[in-house]
Amino acid sequence: MRRMRTSSVPQERVLVEIEGMTHDGNGFANVAGRTVYIFGALTGEKVNFRYTRIKGTQAEGVVDEVLQPSPERVPAACPQFGLCGGCSLQHQHPVAQIRIKQQKLLKLFAAIGKVQPERVLPPLIGDTVWGYRKKARLGVKWVTKKQRVLVGFRERLSGLICESERCLVLDPQVGELLGPLAEMIASLSIRAQIPQIEVAIGDTGCVLIFRVLSTPTTDDRQHIASFCETHGIVPYLQEGGTDSLRPLSGVAGDLYYILPSHGVRIDFLPTDFTQVNGAFNRMMVAHVLQLLDPQANERVLDLFCGLGNFTLPLARATARVVGVEGDPGLVARAKRNARENGIDNAQFCVTDLYQPLDNAPWASESFDKILLDPPRTGAQAVLRHLPESGARRIVYVSCHPGTLARDAGDLVNLYGYRLVAAGVMDMFPHTAHVESIALFET
Numbered sequence: 409m410r411r412m413r414t415s416s417v418p419q420e421r422v423l424v425e426i427e428g429m430t431h432d433g434n435g436f437a438n439v440a441g442r443t444v445y446i447f448g449a450l451t452g453e454k455v456n457f458r459y460t461r462i463k464g465t466q467a468e469g470v471v472d473e474v475l476q477p478s479p480e481r482v483p484a485a486c487p488q489f490g491l492c493g494g495c496s497l498q499h500q501h502p503v504a505q506i507r508i509k510q511q512k513l514l515k516l517f518a519a520i521g522k523v524q525p526e527r528v529l530p531p532l533i534g535d536t537v538w539g540y541r542k543k544a545r546l547g548v549k550w551v552t553k554k555q556r557v558l559v560g561f562r563e564r565l566s567g568l569i570c571e572s573e574r575c576l577v578l579d580p581q582v583g584e585l586l587g588p589l590a591e592m593i594a595s596l597s598i599r600a601q602i603p604q605i606e607v608a609i610g611d612t613g614c615v616l617i618f619r620v621l622s623t624p625t626t627d628d629r630q631h632i633a634s635f636c637e638t639h640g641i642v643p644y645l646q647e648g649g650t651d652s653l654r655p656l657s658g659v660a661g662d663l664y665y666i667l668p669s670h671g672v673r674i675d676f677l678p679t680d681f682t683q684v685n686g687a688f689n690r691m692m693v694a695h696v697l698q699l700l701d702p703q704a705n706e707r708v709l710d711l712f713c714g715l716g717n718f719t720l721p722l723a724r725a726t727a728r729v730v731g732v733e734g735d736p737g738l739v740a741r742a743k744r745n746a747r748e749n750g751i752d753n754a755q756f757c758v759t760d761l762y763q764p765l766d767n768a769p770w771a772s773e774s775f776d777k778i779l780l781d782p783p784r785t786g787a788q789a790v791l792r793h794l795p796e797s798g799a800r801r802i803v804y805v806s807c808h809p810g811t812l813a814r815d816a817g818d819l820v821n822l823y824g825y826r827l828v829a830a831g832v833m834d835m836f837p838h839t840a841h842v843e844s845i846a847l848f849e850t
Contacts, residue, residue: 807843
């Protein structure tokens, strides 16, 4: 197969006026018949930029100087913005960020699904745009030339670990510790054998999972334990697959979050899927229930239910709810959470929702309403079963607007539902990630 050639990159600066913005936050302009995507540029700005990549009729660049700034431009709070790949929109006012995401969602509905919502929901916006990340995967690298360890997200262009002392979007319990954490790791004998740290933070507990490629010495374990005890963190070690995960001290971290409006506490393991933005999740659960509007005499189906983040609050409001999830471990913990919360009208089932559902007992039942919260791949495989349930209303929570648009097209054009309303939810401020929600009715 012939390799695609990438042209050599000119070194001189180029003056352009930015015509618009892409879904991932880059400005774009036409230069000599070529579309150039420019990191750090906003619509309407005049900027000098430098090319970073040229390929065929498209190219990429980065702002070198802003000559005429947009009124939406704000100073980036993080000194590593532009280098670190964790954020891409810190230079844009948060209100403008969410407007761009809303526009992207509506464009995708039209382009992919060939549908438009009858009503655009006001964006759901959280109380803070900083310190919100309670789940993260951080890269770790011992750099021999620098004789130091780097801990953080990867650089935007190179894939190397970005040199960071702190991270403003991480929960401060970890975000303010990147420098000290790196220094502690540098003191270990296995400093070059720790490629990754996973962060899991609940309402009170904080866990760090150290992925280790060789067994730590007794001194190493003591250094890790002492550092974590000082900062109120429970350390875990993972030497192989997820089944090798163990708390360093033998005592597991107490991880949970509470949904106070619904009287629900959800316990979880450090590696379980939970929403990244814990405070926003509480708002989102309330928003979902408001749209679904469960009644005391109704039966509700919750597909891709995970730990029961929506299932258990729904159980407080309706006669019966069935939660379906493909991960047996999550289902086991969802059942336990139901018992611990005194909920007996929630049933949980293990089903791979990307396979035929002929043998799934719940698939032949009738339901009044359905909630969908699939992963990025969407819910296309299960959509054809939804009309058979008799459900009059569906709420779809999405972490990928493209697959939501595709599935919305199927629900409307193939299965007879109306796209009554849709909008975005600002789960990930300062990033291009779009969380969205849609309401369908017969």
